[in-house]
Amino acid sequence: MRPWNRRRIVTVTTVTGLIAAGLVFWQIISLWHAIAAVALAVAASVLWSGTEATVDDPQWPPVAIEARAGGRHDVSDLGWSVFGRDGLITDRVVRRVRALAADRLRAHGVDPSDPAARPDAERLLGARVHRQLLSHAPPTARTMQTWLDAIERLGAAPTTAPAVVPTAAPTTVPTTEENRA
Structure with missing residues (x-):
């Protein structure tokens, strides 16, 4: 005391x-x-x-945080950085997805910066996805999902010249999340 x-x-x-x-x-x-x-x-x-309070308020013991590259913090930061306050995808994520699409197109022998290669890019990605990727409007979550689906369908670079042309993006858009597979 x-x-x-x-x-x-x-x-x-x-x-x-x-x-x-x-x-x-x-x-x-x-x-x-x-x-x-x-x-x-x-x-x-x-x-x-x-009778004055002589005991300081107890505090939780500090927790040792192990920071690993690619660990939970990176995933959490990425998750929080996807959507802006307006509910649309942030510019940072849009730039990354556009760069990913450009890399995949280059791997398939299509130069995305060449206007003459636009038909090939539309054939690989789908006309609607290609048009949206070139647009400056921020995409919604559903639009971003469509972009990622189209880029994923491209796959890795073909080992030889593609004999079969990949299918274009679907023309119908599901109206609710329950309809998405």
Whole structure:
């Protein structure tokens, strides 16, 4: 237990003693009532000083966090960075997906920056997906899913010239999430 706060006790005793002496001097209260008031004030200040909180609030022990590359923090940061406050996909994610699409197209022998190669890019990705990838409007989550599906359908670079042309993107869009497979 910490020692009593003597300064507080002395201050309270002095102030109440002076107030009681003034009240007795002007004959507002009797001497015995003044002594009783000072005694109560001293007892209250002693009690207050002796029962102060002496224990600091307990804290949780610190948890050791092991930061690994590609661990949970990276996945969490990526998850939180996908959607902006408006509910649309952020520019950072859009740039990454567009770069991924450009890399996949280059792996298939199509230069995405060449206007003459636009028909080939539309054939591989689908006309609607290719048009949306070139648009500057931020996509919704469903649009981003369509983009990723089209890029995934491209697959890795073919080992030889493709004999079969990949199918275009589906022309119908599911109306609800339950219809998505």
